Amino acid sequence: MGQLVDGVWKDEWYDTDSTGGAFKRDESKFRNWVTADGSAGPTGTGGFKAESGRYHLYVSHACPWAHRTLIFRALKGLEDHIAVSAVHPDMLKDGWEFRTDFDGATGDRQFGFAYLREVYLKAKPDASGRVTVPVLWDRQTDQIVSNESADIIRMFNSAFDGVTGNTDDYWPEALRDRIAPINDRIYDTVNNGVYKAGFATSQEAYDKAVHPLFDSLDWIEGLLTKNRYLTGDRITEADWRLFTTVLRFDAVYHTHFKCNRRRIIDYPNLWGWARELYQWPGVAETVHPDHFIRHYYYSHDTVNPHRIVPIGPDIDWSEPHGRG
Numbered sequence: 001m002g003q004l005v006d007g008v009w010k011d012e013w014y015d016t017d018s019t020g021g022a023f024k025r026d027e028s029k030f031r032n033w034v035t036a037d038g039s040a041g042p043t044g045t046g047g048f049k050a051e052s053g054r055y056h057l058y059v060s061h062a063c064p065w066a067h068r069t070l071i072f073r074a075l076k077g078l079e080d081h082i083a084v085s086a087v088h089p090d091m092l093k094d095g096w097e098f099r100t101d102f103d104g105a106t107g108d109r110q111f112g113f114a115y116l117r118e119v120y121l122k123a124k125p126d127a128s129g130r131v132t133v134p135v136l137w138d139r140q141t142d143q144i145v146s147n148e149s150a151d152i153i154r155m156f157n158s159a160f161d162g163v164t165g166n167t168d169d170y171w172p173e174a175l176r177d178r179i180a181p182i183n184d185r186i187y188d189t190v191n192n193g194v195y196k197a198g199f200a201t202s203q204e205a206y207d208k209a210v211h212p213l214f215d216s217l218d219w220i221e222g223l224l225t226k227n228r229y230l231t232g233d234r235i236t237e238a239d240w241r242l243f244t245t246v247l248r249f250d251a252v253y254h255t256h257f258k259c260n261r262r263r264i265i266d267y268p269n270l271w272g273w274a275r276e277l278y279q280w281p282g283v284a285e286t287v288h289p290d291h292f293i294r295h296y297y298y299s300h301d302t303v304n305p306h307r308i309v310p311i312g313p314d315i316d317w318s319e320p321h322g323r324g
């Protein structure tokens, strides 16, 4: 894996020497918003009106951040309006690639590029930073709208309602004060927490990540004992943001990232909740375990140098969830 420095690709792993062994995630660099009328969103510049066929989404089926955007695309009926290209699960010295020799890896359906970094360079020839998925591309102005999944799911939640007629709302006004702090804790300790534990190169950095991770899973189990969903009886973006990490936990993070105090199936309420979300209409079709199992065990050679993909647990996601 590598990154761009002033438009030039450098094959570099995360530098954890300067941070006491701790993994620090880069800030996303493209933060514009698609809105119903093209007015500016909370960050960036305006000019990105919600229109059918105008935007293209680049994802990896391995990536939990990109997976959120695919789930919102499905929940909001955007499949016919926003096309998708999916990278190959192996992320090696050239970063994400558009090879097609893996089921579900589509190649670059817009430009026929070989590497995702070419998409970044097309938008900004002197781009610097990590080349990450997801990326939302504007075909009309030929630029990246956003590479921040948390923003993209909010755009998908409402911007295209006039195009699709789907007004389902996962960021309801009345619950925002409840959702935001739950998102913050789950982002830091769970979504990003598994990466901080897994990419740590010192015991101290690992310990600092793994304890808050399991404290949060215990706290979430408590919430789901009382409530059907994280904020009560209504499913919100907080649930979907957590789901993509939970989905990968037992097969990948438990082993590969050493998050092995408990498995998700050891938490009865969290496990039932996870099955309910998996069984939600349209969601199972967005789940590609072959991509995420292959990606993590095969791509991170500092974590798993021999690239052996372990046998993995038998998990039945279609078992009735009993959350009714």
Ligand SMILES: N[C@@H](CCC(=O)N[C@@H](CS)C(=O)NCC(=O)O)C(=O)O
Binding pocket: 001, 002, 027, 028, 060, 062, 063, 064, 065, 066, 095, 130, 131, 132, 133, 134, 147, 148, 149, 150
């Ligand atoms: N904040 C970003 C994070 C995206 C991200 O880190 N994606 C990972 C894949 S799971 C990636 O593309 N990493 C490539 C790299 O760091 O070089 C978001 O949520 O959209």
